[in-house]
Amino acid sequence: MGGGVEATVMNHYRHIDRDKIQFDFIVQDDSTVVPAEEIESLGGRVFTIPSYKQLPLYIKECERLFRELKPTIVHSHMNALSVFPLGAAKRAGVPVRIAHSHSTSNPREYAKTAVKMALRPFSHVYPTHYAACSHYTAQWLFGNKLDASGQVRIIHNAIEPERFRFDADVRAAKRTELGIADDQLLIGQVGRMCFQKNQLFTLDVFKQVLERRPDAILALAGDGDMMDEVKQRIQELGIERSVRVLGIRNDMNELCQAFDVLALPSTYEGLSVVAVEAQAAGLPILASTNVSRETAVIPGLIRFIPLNNQPQWINALAFTPITGQHQDTHNLIRQVGYDINDSAQQLGEWYTQLTLKRQ
Numbered sequence: 521m522g523g524g525v526e527a528t529v530m531n532h533y534r535h536i537d538r539d540k541i542q543f544d545f546i547v548q549d550d551s552t553v554v555p556a557e558e559i560e561s562l563g564g565r566v567f568t569i570p571s572y573k574q575l576p577l578y579i580k581e582c583e584r585l586f587r588e589l590k591p592t593i594v595h596s597h598m599n600a601l602s603v604f605p606l607g608a609a610k611r612a613g614v615p616v617r618i619a620h621s622h623s624t625s626n627p628r629e630y631a632k633t634a635v636k637m638a639l640r641p642f643s644h645v646y647p648t649h650y651a652a653c654s655h656y657t658a659q660w661l662f663g664n665k666l667d668a669s670g671q672v673r674i675i676h677n678a679i680e681p682e683r684f685r686f687d688a689d690v691r692a693a694k695r696t697e698l699g700i701a702d703d704q705l706l707i708g709q710v711g712r713m714c715f716q717k718n719q720l721f722t723l724d725v726f727k728q729v730l731e732r733r734p735d736a737i738l739a740l741a742g743d744g745d746m747m748d749e750v751k752q753r754i755q756e757l758g759i760e761r762s763v764r765v766l767g768i769r770n771d772m773n774e775l776c777q778a779f780d781v782l783a784l785p786s787t788y789e790g791l792s793v794v795a796v797e798a799q800a801a802g803l804p805i806l807a808s809t810n811v812s813r814e815t816a817v818i819p820g821l822i823r824f825i826p827l828n829n830q831p832q833w834i835n836a837l838a839f840t841p842i843t844g845q846h847q848d849t850h851n852l853i854r855q856v857g858y859d860i861n862d863s864a865q866q867l868g869e870w871y872t873q874l875t876l877k878r879q
Contacts, residue, residue, distance in 0.1 A: 524622075524677065524711075524792060524793035524794065525597050525622045525623075526553075527677075527793050528622075528653070528677045528678070528793055529597060530555065530558075531678060531679060531680075531860045531864075532675075532678070532860065532863065532864045532867055533559070533562065533564065534562065534860075534864075535860050535861055535863075535864035535865075536864040536865075536867060536868045537864075537865075537868050538562060538563050540868065540872065541868050541871055541872070542563055542564060543559075543564045544564060544565045544566075544567060544589060544591065545559055545564060545565070545566045545567070546567050546568075546569060546582070546585065546605070547566060547567070547568055547569075548568070548569060548570065548571040548572065548578070549568050549569065549570055549571055550571045550573070551568075552743070553768060554566065567585055569581035569582065569585065572598075572601060572604060575604065578604065579604055579607070579608050582604070582605045582608035582609070583608035583609075583611055583612050586608060586609050586612035586613075586614055587612045587613075590613075590614075591614055592614075592615060592616055592874075592875050592878065593614070593615075593616040593617075593618065593871060593874060593875070594606065594609040594614045594616070594617050594618070595618040595620060595651075596609075596617075596618065596619055596620060597620045597622060599620075599621055599622055599623050599661060600635070600639040600640050600643065600661060601635075601639065602619040602620070602643070602646075602647070603639050603642045603643065603645065603646060606619060606646035606647055607645070607646045609646070610646050615648070615878040616648055616649065616874045616875070616878060617646055617647050617648045617649070618647060618648070618649045618650070618651055619643060619646070619647035619649075619650055619651070619661075619662075620650075620651040620652065620653075620675070621650075621651070621652040621653070621657040621658055621660065621661035621662065621672075621790070622652070622653050622657060622790045622791075623657060623660075623788065623789070623790040624656070624657060624660040624788045624789070624790060640661060643661050643662055644662070644666075649673070649874065650662055650666065650671055650672040650673065651672065651673045651674075651675050652667075652672050652673075652674060652675070652790075653674070653675065653676065653677050653790050653791040654674065654790060654791040654812055654814040654815075655667055655672075655674065655814065656790070656791070656812040656813075656814055657790040657791065657812070658672040658674070673870065675863065675866075675867060676791075676796075676857050676858050676863050677791055677792075677793040677796055677858070678796075678857075678858045678859060678860040678862070678863035678864070679793070679796055679797055679800060679853070679858060679859075679860055680859075680860050680861075681800050681850040681851065681853045681854045681858070681859055682850060683773040684773050684776055684797055684800035684801040684850055684853075685800075685801070685848065685850040686777060686801055686802050686845070686846040686847070686848055686849075686850075687777060688844070688845065690774055690777045690778075691777040691778055691844070693774075694771075694774045694775065694777055694778035695778045698737075698739065698764060698778060699764075700737055700778065701735075702842075702844065703842060704735050704736065704737055704842075705733050705735070705736040705737070705780055705781075705840055705842055706736075706737050706739060706778060706779050706780050707722075707726065707729070707736065707737070707738045707739070707779070707780065707781055707782075707783055707837055707840070708738075708739045708741070708775060708776075708778075708779035708781070708782050708783065709722050709738070709739070709740050709741070709742075709782065709783045709784070709785075710740075710741040710742055710769075710772060710775070710782070710794045711741075711742050711786075711792075711794060712742050712743070712744035713740075713742055713743055713744035713745065713746040713747045713749075713750050714744045714745055714746050715746070715787060716786055716787055716788060716789070717742070717744075717785075717786055718785040718786055718787050718808070718827075719740060719746065719750050720746075720749070720750065720753055721785045721827065722738065722740075722783050722785055723738070723750070723753050723754060723757060723759070723763070724753075724757070724830070725783075725785075725830060725833045725834055725837065726738045726759065726762070726763070726837070727757045727759055728830075728834045728838075729834055729837045729838045730759065730762055732834075732838040733838050736762065736838075737762055737763070737764060738759075738762060738763045738764070739763075739764040739766055739775070739778075739779070740763065740764070740765050740766060741766040741767070741768075741769045741772075741775060742766075742767070742768060742769075743767055743768050747765075750765070751765065772794070772797055773797070773801070776797055776798050776800075776801035776803050777801060777846070779798075779803055780804075780840050780841075780842050780843075781803070781804050781805070781806055781837065781840045782794070782795070782798045782803050782804070782805045782806070783805075783806055783837070784805055784806065784807040784808065784811055785806075785807070785808045785827060785833070786807070786808055786810055786811050787808070787810055787827070788810050789808075789810060789811040789812060789815070790812065791812055791814055791815050792811065792815055795807070795811070795815045795822070796815075796817060796853065796858055798821075799817055799818045799821050799822070799849060799852075799853060800849060800850045800853040800858070801846055801849070801850070802821070802846030802847035802848060802849040802850075803821070803846055804821055804822075804823075804840070805821055805822045805823070806822075806823055806825060806833065806836050806837060807822050807823070807824050807825075808824070808825065808826065808827050809824045809825065809826045809827070810827065811824065817853065817856045817858060818849050818852050818853065818856070821847075821849070823836065
């Protein structure tokens with residue numbers, strides 16, 4: 521756990537009526553940042569099984585657990601890979617099986633995309649119900665027809681808007697902590713260190729930004745398989761003094777105050793939780809055109825630029841103004857359906873309806 525999908529699941533779990541609904545979490549033995557203590561303190565349980573990379577063993581353990589636990593609902597957040605846990609759930613007699621689409625694909629990720637494309641036709645075989653974070657991701661996994669029919673429930677990547685309300689004092693304190701002066705440009709990027717999030721692109725662009733804004737700073741928050749490659753690229757470009765590698769953070773609400781702009785150069789994206797959080801804080805975002813337009817939940821805060829137009833990225837970042845004051849947009853996030861309290865209540869009501877129908 522630790523990415524955007526996991527954050528969305530945990531946000532809903534924290535705010536759902538746990539007197540009526542409880543979650544059990546199945547995590548793989550190669551998962552990182554599993555908040556087991558918090559889950560257990562909220563009444564949930566965590567079960568660790570082998571990674572899906574050991575597929576026969578993974579499927580066997582899923583089926584064994586489902587037979588043992590006898591859940592009413594299995595809600596899988598594994599995108600195209602949901603075919604495996606939901607197949608096990610069907611064989612174990614689980615009555616409600618939800619496939620949830622959070623992402624899409626990129627042709628340049630050859631192996632991953634090949635697997636996704638091979639599994640996508642099976643996305644209708646085992647689920648009894650469908651969910652997605654956006655219509656874009658729903659259409660990618662389940663097809664345009666199913667999405668248009670209204671059979672896919674859109675569950676927003678909702679957040680706590682009040683936590684992201686802009687606060688000038690928080691901005692000042694966080695920038696001091698990071699060693700950033702009031703008049704320095706601070707570019708932020710938050711996400712797993714991986715091909716999808718495209719930190720290497722950001723570093724190449726930032727090298728050119730420094731020619732125009734020599735005192736600019738780039739802060740990279742997150743961890744992942746490409747961390748070593750990211751650090752190596754920083755050294756190759758000779759920009760060590762201008763880049764802060766922050767690792768995994770739990771202060772995104774404060775970082776959003778400190779940043780002057782958020783870079784989101786994803787090679788593909790479902791609907792970024794980080795982008796929703798940034799918009800709640802009034803933080804401007806520069807995103808690739810591979811990011812779904814549905815991500816722009818507040819008009820005017822996101823600018824979309826193609827990845828093949830690197831000069832435009834350089835100019836956009838280099839000319840980012842340092843205002844010291846973001847728009848107060850946290851209430852707008854609530855109005856467009858991204859308040860976690862409302863979303864968790866709606867999810868709980870849906871689970872209850874599905875359960876009653878099976879009795």
